[in-house]
Amino acid sequence: MRSIRTFFVRLAASSFRRAGWERDLAEEIEANLELQIEDNLRAGMTPAEARRAALLKFGSVESAKESYRDQKGLPFLESLVQDLRHSLHTLRKSPVFALVAVVSLGLGIGANTAIFSLIDALLLRELPVREPHRLFALTQTGSMQLKSSSNIRYGLFRQLEDQHQTLSGIFTFHGSPRSNVTVGSQGEVTDALMVSRDYFRVLGVQAQIGRTFESGEENVAVISHRYWKRRFAGDASVLGRPIAINGAPYVVIGVTPPEFFGPVVGTWIDVTIPAFGGGTKPMADNEVVAWVMGRLANGLTEQQATASLTTSAQRWMESPGLRGRPAIVLEPASRGFSFLRVQFSKPLQILMAMVALVLLIACANVAGLLMARASTREQEFAIRLGIGASRGRLVRQLLTESMLLSLLGGLAGLLFARWSAEAVAAFVSTVKDPVGLDISVNMHVFGFAVLIAAVTAILFGVAPALQGTRLDLTAALKQGRRSGGGTTGVRLRRVLVAGQVALAVLLVAGATLFARSLNNLKNLDTGFRRDSVLMMSLDPAQIGYKDRQIVQLYEQILDRIERVPGVRSATFLRNNLLANAASLTSIVVAGRLPRPEDEMELAPGVKIGSATRSFTVGPRFVETMGMTLLEGRDLRRTDRFGTPLVAVVNESFARYFYPGESAVGKRLGYGPDKPTAVEIVGVVKDVRHKQLRESATRTMYGSALQDPGSWRDTTLNVRTAIEPARIAPSLRREIAEVAPDLSIFNVTTLERMFDDAVVTERTLALLSGFFGILALLLASIGLYGLLAYSVERRRGEIGVRLALGARPGDVLAMIVRETAVLVVAGLMLGLPATVVAGRWIATFLYGLTPADPTTLVLTVAALATMGGLSAWMPARKAARTDPMIVLRHE
Amino acid sequence: VSGKVDAWQISGDRLLVNYGTLYPALLKLEQEGYISAEWHISESNRRAKYYSLSAAGRKQLRKEAQQWEHTTGIMARFLSAEGQSS
Numbered sequence: 001m002r003s004i005r006t007f008f009v010r011l012a013a014s015s016f017r018r019a020g021w022e023r024d025l026a027e028e029i030e031a032n033l034e035l036q037i038e039d040n041l042r043a044g045m046t047p048a049e050a051r052r053a054a055l056l057k058f059g060s061v062e063s064a065k066e067s068y069r070d071q072k073g074l075p076f077l078e079s080l081v082q083d084l085r086h087s088l089h090t091l092r093k094s095p096v097f098a099l100v101a102v103v104s105l106g107l108g109i110g111a112n113t114a115i116f117s118l119i120d121a122l123l124l125r126e127l128p129v130r131e132p133h134r135l136f137a138l139t140q141t142g143s144m145q146l147k148s149s150s151n152i153r154y155g156l157f158r159q160l161e162d163q164h165q166t167l168s169g170i171f172t173f174h175g176s177p178r179s180n181v182t183v184g185s186q187g188e189v190t191d192a193l194m195v196s197r198d199y200f201r202v203l204g205v206q207a208q209i210g211r212t213f214e215s216g217e218e219n220v221a222v223i224s225h226r227y228w229k230r231r232f233a234g235d236a237s238v239l240g241r242p243i244a245i246n247g248a249p250y251v252v253i254g255v256t257p258p259e260f261f262g263p264v265v266g267t268w269i270d271v272t273i274p275a276f277g278g279g280t281k282p283m284a285d286n287e288v289v290a291w292v293m294g295r296l297a298n299g300l301t302e303q304q305a306t307a308s309l310t311t312s313a314q315r316w317m318e319s320p321g322l323r324g325r326p327a328i329v330l331e332p333a334s335r336g337f338s339f340l341r342v343q344f345s346k347p348l349q350i351l352m353a354m355v356a357l358v359l360l361i362a363c364a365n366v367a368g369l370l371m372a373r374a375s376t377r378e379q380e381f382a383i384r385l386g387i388g389a390s391r392g393r394l395v396r397q398l399l400t401e402s403m404l405l406s407l408l409g410g411l412a413g414l415l416f417a418r419w420s421a422e423a424v425a426a427f428v429s430t431v432k433d434p435v436g437l438d439i440s441v442n443m444h445v446f447g448f449a450v451l452i453a454a455v456t457a458i459l460f461g462v463a464p465a466l467q468g469t470r471l472d473l474t475a476a477l478k479q480g481r482r483s484g485g486g487t488t489g490v491r492l493r494r495v496l497v498a499g500q501v502a503l504a505v506l507l508v509a510g511a512t513l514f515a516r517s518l519n520n521l522k523n524l525d526t527g528f529r530r531d532s533v534l535m536m537s538l539d540p541a542q543i544g545y546k547d548r549q550i551v552q553l554y555e556q557i558l559d560r561i562e563r564v565p566g567v568r569s570a571t572f573l574r575n576n577l578l579a580n581a582a583s584l585t586s587i588v589v590a591g592r593l594p595r596p597e598d599e600m601e602l603a604p605g606v607k608i609g610s611a612t613r614s615f616t617v618g619p620r621f622v623e624t625m626g627m628t629l630l631e632g633r634d635l636r637r638t639d640r641f642g643t644p645l646v647a648v649v650n651e652s653f654a655r656y657f658y659p660g661e662s663a664v665g666k667r668l669g670y671g672p673d674k675p676t677a678v679e680i681v682g683v684v685k686d687v688r689h690k691q692l693r694e695s696a697t698r699t700m701y702g703s704a705l706q707d708p709g710s711w712r713d714t715t716l717n718v719r720t721a722i723e724p725a726r727i728a729p730s731l732r733r734e735i736a737e738v739a740p741d742l743s744i745f746n747v748t749t750l751e752r753m754f755d756d757a758v759v760t761e762r763t764l765a766l767l768s769g770f771f772g773i774l775a776l777l778l779a780s781i782g783l784y785g786l787l788a789y790s791v792e793r794r795r796g797e798i799g800v801r802l803a804l805g806a807r808p809g810d811v812l813a814m815i816v817r818e819t820a821v822l823v824v825a826g827l828m829l830g831l832p833a834t835v836v837a838g839r840w841i842a843t844f845l846y847g848l849t850p851a852d853p854t855t856l857v858l859t860v861a862a863l864a865t866m867g868g869l870s871a872w873m874p875a876r877k878a879a880r881t882d883p884m885i886v887l888r889h890e
Numbered sequence: 891v892s893g894k895v896d897a898w899q900i901s902g903d904r905l906l907v908n909y910g911t912l913y914p915a916l917l918k919l920e921q922e923g924y925i926s927a928e929w930h931i932s933e934s935n936r937r938a939k940y941y942s943l944s945a946a947g948r949k950q951l952r953k954e955a956q957q958w959e960h961t962t963g964i965m966a967r968f969l970s971a972e973g974q975s976s
Contacts, residue, residue, distance in 0.1 A: 002922050009921045025913075028939045032909075035938070064910040071914035071921075 014073035083400035105409025108362035110416030111355040128259040130204025132334035138292040150292040155285030167294035169202035180743040182244040194275035210254030221250040225258040227270035266340035268436025367460035374468025402461025410453030501826020504779040509834040509859040511772030514765040520847035527687035529626025533750035534724035560734040566722040571618035582690040585614040616704040632664040632682030640705040648682040653698035787874035799886025808879035815875035823867040
């Protein structure tokens with residue numbers, strides 16, 4: 001306690017004017033001396049003797065004052081303030097230097113902070129709920145698992161919901177993305193979540209206004225703070241307002257706190273409604289619930305809980321006589337669920353590494369600038385050392401300057417990160433998965449920015465500070481010739497610049513690899529034409545349509561749509577092109593016995609025998625998707641319910657099952673009882689249907705109009721003669737006339753689907769391209785700075801050379817040589833590093849290897865150009881040196 | 891105990907205090923709140939700074955004195971034991 005008091009007393013003394021207590025101190029010392037002198041006089045000394053003796057006894061007055069001053073205030077703080085003031089002053093005196101340094105640091109730190117804030121939001125941060133570390137995700141193992149889900153049966157879930165010894169609470173949820181939410185008469189599509197009754201209680205989230213729902217409540221909705229602000233303008237009377245979600249009526253009862261976005265990182269849930277056991281959609285006990293999260297009861301360990309839950313699961317499975325010995329696996333879920341995490345964690349790591357390199361280049365730049373400055377400030381340092389400053393004190397002064405620079409850079413960086421992180425997040429959003437991440441600047445991100453600012457200050461500050469203060473005093477104090485410190489300084493700077501070039505090589509080559517991969521993917525022959533196709537999703541089953549009614553509805557819709565001006569043809573698909581979805585079917589090929597190699601893998605470890613990939617598609621599918629018909633015909637409107645089954649197959653299918661002969665007219669079936677039910681009517685060229693990076697897979701396209709029972713939500717695909725987006729309103733009108741209450745969602749184009757399919761590659765290519773350009777720019781500033789400095793230093797030498805008969809061309813060649821040495825050294829370091837580092841990014845490359853020759857050539861060309869541009873001005877200046885002027889100046 | 895001269899006298903001139911140490915030491919005690927200082931007019935009609943112990947200072951002094959006695963006690967016993975054994 002005493003030390004805190006002392007600290008504040010001293011801090012106050014440091015902060016206020018010292019004139020007052022200085023005078024006091026002088027007076028006190030004077031009084032003390034006077035007393036002593038009086039004593040001495042009384043002892044019989046003469047006044048002069050008495051004063052002398054008193055002063056002798058006292059010792060040095062000045063040093064007593066000095067130690068008093070040190071105790072009075074906080075000398076460390078005072079000199080820091082003094083240093084800061086001095087630093088600000090010197091920076092203000094050289095604004096160009098300050099600007100270049102702060103901007104390069106700002107870009108470097110900003111890029112790092114931006115990528116870090118995404119990493120923080122997606123990979124690191126815990127859910128903003130009560131005690132997130134006690135939350136666990138539950139998964140059941142021990143039986144075949146096709147879909148990625150908890151694999152826990154609803155019956156078991158309900159049982160666990162009522163047991164509180166192991167898990168104090170448990171909930172499940174089911175996403176209802178792109179739900180149609182109607183307020184008043186206005187419909188809007190947003191992300192809704194259907195949750196079980198204890199959802200809010202388990203998470204420990206309380207409503208900001210209103211309340212959350214209770215057990216057994218139905219048709220109530222809790223909305224997010226964000227949605228409340230946007231859709232209801234933050235109106236407090238929102239409580240009790242009726243809304244409709246996909247046509248069903250709900251009442252708003254509460255608003256969640258602003259930071260709460262739901263259990264899935266990357267998806268901002270706007271509307272939460274109770275379901276499961278609530279009644280809107282009854283579930284059977286043996287159905288599997290999607291995702292399950294539970295809160296560990298107090299005092300229990302994860303292992304105990306796992307054991308106890310596994311016992312419950314086994315007992316439950318025995319009672320209805322289900323097979324399998326299940327086990328429950330707990331996984332920490334403090335950071336919530338995330339599907340983006342898997343997709344983007346590696347790309348984010350790659351980007352983080354790239355921005356770290358950019359920052360290193362920026363640091364090297366600032367270090368170079370500081371060294372150049374230190375050599376012009378040699379005289380200042382020499383004088384300060386000469387009048388008694390210690391070297392440590394000077395180093396501290398210089399480090400304070402660096403710290404100030406990097407803090408200013410960090411500030412600029414935070415501003416830069418603020419908008420760029422949002423831009424990047426918007427960038428990785430796709431139509432299918434809009435990304436809703438909380439990337440506001442929080443303490444994590446702020447701390448990160450401050451930390452890397454401090455680290456960078458040390459990185460770029462220490463070497464120049466030590467270098468600049470290692471001085472030969474006499475030499476430095478003499479005007480004119482620079483002291484010996486300069487040459488080691490230049491050598492160090494050359495190493496720094498070569499290092500910068502090497503890092504730039506790495507970044508430029510990486511960016512080129514990503515750009516070329518993206519290009520390869522874009523120019524890939526997908527087998528379909530992606531231009532001019534409008535897509536819109538419909539789900540007639542959602543509003544009660546059944547089997548044949550669905551067929552009739554689609555026929556009506558197609559009839560109307562094909563008459564709309566600007567429409568070339570229309571069809572519908574169950575699994576969209578590039579939607580990363582496909583199904584496998586076991587088939588019987590007439591006249592051919594199944595073989596072991598006919599097996600295909602449905603999911604890891606799940607094989608299906610005698611299989612083909614299969615899709616159900618509408619009429620004119622081949623024509624609408626712009627596929628190439630090799631033989632036979634397209635599916636037609638007449639291939640409808642009740643007519644003989646037909647199918648179109650792809651080239652791989654035809655070649656696999658009917659090598660050397662035509663597949664058209666051949667027959668196949670779905671089971672041994674009807675081996676000839678389906679007739680192949682056409683063969684198309686292979687198409688990358690599921691995703692771009694797939695190899696040719698045998699595929700069969702069946703007519704959807706003949707098989708109405710199998711599909712729910714489908715997507716209408718319309719090939720247009722005009723800009724596809726422009727035709728959407730008239731299509732909506734036509735559909736509304738057939739089915740007024742049918743909602744239309746996911747309106748997009750095939751072009752967009754394609755862009756979404758390459759979102760990872762595009763993100764990597766664009767961002768790494770940006771970082772590559774940044775790296776080139778920063779490295780060229782470094783190179784230019786060094787060359788300009790060295791030309792300036794060697795002015796005398798160049799003048800002498802020219803006077804002795806060297807031609808300007810020789811001087812030019814000399815500078816070019818110097819540049820070339822640096823660039824080549826950088827390339828020699830950077831290119832092998834690229835090939836090695838390339839292995840780490842290989843999974844994101846397409847159609848090339850990390851040692852891609854074109855990439856290497858492009859990189860060398862880029863670096864050579866950069867070297868040439870940076871050298872141009874200094875070289876020209878050197879060649880134009882007038883020997884007369886230089887020699888006269890010497 | 892008021893004034894430095896007194897401190898000087900109590901220690902009987904045997905303890906030579908360097909003023910370079912004394913002033914900061916007094917200041918430190920003042921900052922810690924163990925002593926307080928005031929300007930007064932001395933007997934010889936001069937302005938002089940008088941230091942006095944505060945309540946906290948008195949407490950601390952007792953504590954330190956006890957500590958010291960404890961230490962010297964141990965030392966004394968140790969030294970006398972040394973004397974006996976040799």
